[in-house]
Amino acid sequence: MTKGNHNLTINGEEIAPGQQKTLMLKMPELYDWTPLSMPVHVIRGKQPGPTLCVTAAIHGDEVNGVEVVRRLLKRSALKKLTGTLIAVPIVNIYGFLYQNRYLMDRRDLNRCFPGSEKGSLAARLAHLVTTELIAKSTHIIDLHAGSLHRTNLPQIRANIDDAATKDLAHAFNVPVILHAELRDGSMREYATSQGIPFLLYEAGESLRFDEVSIRSGVNGILSVMVALGMLPPQKLATRHIEPTVVRHSYWVRAPRSGVFRPHKGLGKSVKEGEVLATIANPTGREEHKVLVPDSGIIIGKSNFPMTHEGAALFHIACYDKPHHVAEQVENLQEVFAEYDVDSL
Numbered sequence: 001m002t003k004g005n006h007n008l009t010i011n012g013e014e015i016a017p018g019q020q021k022t023l024m025l026k027m028p029e030l031y032d033w034t035p036l037s038m039p040v041h042v043i044r045g046k047q048p049g050p051t052l053c054v055t056a057a058i059h060g061d062e063v064n065g066v067e068v069v070r071r072l073l074k075r076s077a078l079k080k081l082t083g084t085l086i087a088v089p090i091v092n093i094y095g096f097l098y099q100n101r102y103l104m105d106r107r108d109l110n111r112c113f114p115g116s117e118k119g120s121l122a123a124r125l126a127h128l129v130t131t132e133l134i135a136k137s138t139h140i141i142d143l144h145a146g147s148l149h150r151t152n153l154p155q156i157r158a159n160i161d162d163a164a165t166k167d168l169a170h171a172f173n174v175p176v177i178l179h180a181e182l183r184d185g186s187m188r189e190y191a192t193s194q195g196i197p198f199l200l201y202e203a204g205e206s207l208r209f210d211e212v213s214i215r216s217g218v219n220g221i222l223s224v225m226v227a228l229g230m231l232p233p234q235k236l237a238t239r240h241i242e243p244t245v246v247r248h249s250y251w252v253r254a255p256r257s258g259v260f261r262p263h264k265g266l267g268k269s270v271k272e273g274e275v276l277a278t279i280a281n282p283t284g285r286e287e288h289k290v291l292v293p294d295s296g297i298i299i300g301k302s303n304f305p306m307t308h309e310g311a312a313l314f315h316i317a318c319y320d321k322p323h324h325v326a327e328q329v330e331n332l333q334e335v336f337a338e339y340d341v342d343s344l
C-alpha cells in the first residue's frame, strides 16, 4: 500500500475513498473476559491526499484530548475533506476506564513503541498501534495533558529541525513550540524515525476538562488540516497566534517539603531572582521563598497544594523575549474565551 493513495485497509477492513467507518480494533480482554476494543473513526474524502492520524489518551487519564477528538468529529468542515482522517479518541482504554495514566501491568504505553506481537501487554498494544495506525499514516497528532496534578500551557512539542514538522507545528497556532528530540520509546520517537511528521499537543491537566486547551486543540488540528490541503481555508481562531520556538526548558523543584503557594500562574513570564512560590510549614509560621533560577515563561505548573522536597513545581521555557510569549498566551485565552461552546 502506498500511503495517502486510494487503498486503505485497517483492521482487515478496506475503507474506500468517500467512505466513513468506525472500526473496533480488538484488544486483550479484561480478566473477567469482558471484551475490549479501541474505536477508530476513519473518514475518507473522495480526493486523494494526506492521511492524518489523531490519537488521544495514550495516557488513559489525559481526557482533554478525548473531548478534542469528539468535537473535531462533529465539525461539518469534514464533509469537504481531501485525503483521510483517522481519529482515535481513546488509545489506552484500560487507563481511561481506571482513570489512570498507565496500563493494567503498570507500564507506560508511550514508552513501549514500536512494541511486539509477543511482548508485554503494553508492547502488544504498541504493536497494534504501530501496525494498524502509524504504518497507515502520513502525519500524526498525539494529544496529551499534564500528569500528577500538573497543568500545561497549550503547547506543541516536535522536532522542528525537520522542515515539514516545523511548518505543521507553526500551523497549529499555539503560543509555544518546544523543540524536542527524544529517545524514550514513545510513539513520537518511533513515528519520527519512520519519517512521519509528528506533533505532540500538550495542554491542561489530566482528569480535567479545560475549555481553552480543548478549543485550542480542535482549532489547531483544523488549521494543520488546512495547511496540509486536507480542508479548504476557513475561518478558525479570530486572531493569529505567533508561536515562539523554545529549545530549552527546565523544572523548578521544591527545595523543601511543605504547603506550596504559587505566586505566578501559567503563561506568565518570570525573571531571574523573582519570587515564584512560597513553601510553608503547614503547622507553623516559617516560610521559604522559591526564586526563579533563570528567566523564561511558565509552561507547566503543579496544582497540588502540598509538596515534597524534590517535587516538580514549575516547568519553565527559556526564551530571550518571554514578554512576547506572555502576550500570545493572553491572545490565545481571549480568542478561545470568545467562542460559544455550541459552535464547537
Ligand SMILES: [Zn+2]
Pocket: 059, 062, 143, 144, 145
Ligand atoms: Zn501524556
